[in-house]
Amino acid sequence: TGSSRPQRMLKAVQKNATKGDPQSVISAIDHYCRHKEWAMNVGDDKGLILDSVLTEVNPSTALELGTYCGYSTVRIARLLSPGSKLITVEFNPAFAEVARQIIAYAGLQDKVTVVEGPSGDLIPKMKERFGIRYFDFVFLDHWKDRYVPDTKLLEDCGLLKKGTVLLADNVICPGAPEYLKYVRNSAHYESRYYKSNLEYTKVEDGLEKSVFLG
Ligand SMILES: Cc1ncnc2c1ncn2[C@@H]1O[C@H](/C=C/CNC(=O)c2cc(-c3ccc(F)cc3)cc(O)c2O)C[C@H]1O
Ligand SMILES: [Mg+2]
DSSP: OOOOHHHHHHHHHHHHSOTTOHHHHHHHHHHHHHHTOOOOOOHHHHHHHHHHHHHHHOOSEEEEEOOTTSHHHHHHHTTOOTTOEEEEEEOOHHHHHHHHHHHHHTTOTTTEEEEESOHHHHGGGHHHHHOOSOEEEEEEOSOGGGHHHHHHHHHHTTOEEEEEEEEESOIIIIIOHHHHHHHHHOTTEEEEEEEEEOTTSSSEEEEEEEEEOO
């Protein structure tokens, strides 16, 4: 059988990026997805907003829900300070495998742990399995109907602290209306929308940044 889109994306990285250079990996994926075949990476436009929020938060511990091929994993990990850790959750083994190779190609494997399985099962195990007390930063980019249940689960598991920043992709397209209602109407979050566009297109999309108030 032929290759998959993630496998073709990996090939494009191996062909066009420089090993150990995260920016070249990001550029190779963006070029491939803009000119060859679209893929659901957060992309370069929203990626700049992700970069700026991340630089502002400078997290010691970060969580990503929905690794896919590892594009945003590389964007996040490349900006982490020494000693900081990123845990990324992906339930599709084929995607997880491609992501591990893209993360390793960028030279960021020591900062990132790719965990395979459904977020709903893994979030309650973060403390015992990874020694995580709190997450300083959470990037939500998995199934859009899981944003609310997983946010509630993070709260219930005591994994958010005062000041933890949640950043959610696709709140306009494909959309996460329940999530926007939840974080915008809750007294426990201070929420703000960053308008942008859907990766590699002119369609509107954006990121919602929500600070947990405790
Ligand atoms: C619950 C759970 N646990 C662990 N991994 C999970 C999970 N739910 C999904 N995942 C994993 O995350 C990834 C899924 C992400 C879902 N993202 C999307 O569906 C998505 C879709 C679009 C989009 C926009 C316009 C269009 F016309 C078409 C598509 C754009 C995006 O940026 C997206 O993130 C891969 C999947 O295996
Ligand atoms: Mg997305």
